[in-house]
């Protein structure tokens with residue numbers, strides 16, 4: 001297993017608990033900061049509970065829903081349906097706790113500060129794949145690439161899809177401030193940029209900017225100053241962050257939403273962002289990684305039981321993964337369509353402000369707890385056209 005982010009470490013845990021012997025490798029040491037909005041959707045929180053890590057949720061800050069805000073002051077706000085809550089959870093905490101849980105499993109060996117730089121994959125001839133783990137070549141029955149957005153495993157396996165034409169980048173940091181007492185994720189939609197603020201503690205908020213290359217280039221050289229400037233421009237509760245103490249170096253990441261042609265090959269699967277990342281506009285990547293790692297563990301169990309780890313047998317992973325994330329992928333495309341048309345997006349947000357029922361149903365899908373069929377045609381029209 002190459003990569004110990006949420007996708008890799010949760011899958012490693014599940015496989016070890018099935019009785020498989022697993023080697024989990026990551027070049028980083030934990031805790032580490034990761035550029036991420038850190039909003040864990042209810043479906044992701046459920047997966048943490050199923051892994052026996054419910055206590056982790058107490059270390060984050062619950063949020064009851066989502067608010068969109070426009071420069072002219074328009075706000076559309078909705079709670080998750082049925083009293084569900086999301087959790088603002090720092091990746092430094094989440095990822096370290098998952099890695100620690102892995103270290104406590106007897107069947108699981110964890111090697112940190114160890115990069116995988118070479119990979120030899122089998123043809124159809126029945127040989128086993130090998131990876132150079134640090135200085136040592138290691139053979140395995142199955143390689144799992146869980147190595148994130150830019151996935152070297154995906155590249156080495158020749159599974160990289162062309163990058164999206166419209167590039168987007170993320171910039172993120174944490175700011176300490178006086179308590180906000182406002183437990184929602186807020187998205188300020190500016191012209192050509194969106195600013196997500198997710199409370200992760202009473203007095204600490206994550207600020208994540210999503211924007212295009214031109215704006216990112218304008219911020220280069222002083223990412224923190226640039227992020228503070230946009231927080232000031234967004235106003236409202238963002239002003240408290242703009243004036244707050246930055247807790248670490250502000251970082252940028254991208255281009256985002258890189259894809260794989262498929263998530264399997266002979267004796268290899270890709271999971272999490274390595275298998276294809278959605279644009280973070282819906283704040284789902286961690287939840288998708290946790291939910292789909294459960295599906296991957298089922299596919300792997302079936303493949304081992306049948307004694308068949310061929311690309312043909314593992315193709316069901318690509319199919320099941322795609323089916324699982326299809327509703328969110330469609331929702332993400334709809335939001336990106338709007339993000340590229342700020343005037344149109346403003347009309348839609350105004351329309352959602354007047355139709356809290358529609359917004360609530362959309363949020364149920366985004367939360368990963370309601371089927372796409374819960375969105376009516378009327379809701380879809382309102383989302384896309386704003387009438």
Ligand SMILES: Cc1cc2nc3c(=O)[nH]c(=O)nc-3n(C[C@H](O)[C@H](O)[C@H](O)COP(=O)(O)OP(=O)(O)OC[C@H]3O[C@@H](n4cnc5c(N)ncnc54)[C@H](O)[C@@H]3O)c2cc1C
Nearest residue numbers: 003005006007027037038039116148170272273283285286
């Ligand atoms: C700006 C921004 C905002 C976001 N907001 C949210 C949000 O609010 N909610 C949400 O759920 N998601 C959000 N996401 C998405 C989320 O961050 C990702 O989907 C998530 O991190 C993917 O997890 P992963 O385990 O697949 O990969 P990662 O978390 O990236 O982990 C991959 C691991 O692989 C290791 N690795 C890489 N290469 C090698 C190698 N060669 N050898 C060994 N180890 C290696 C890395 O060190 C890393 O630890 C956001 C993303 C961005 C960029």
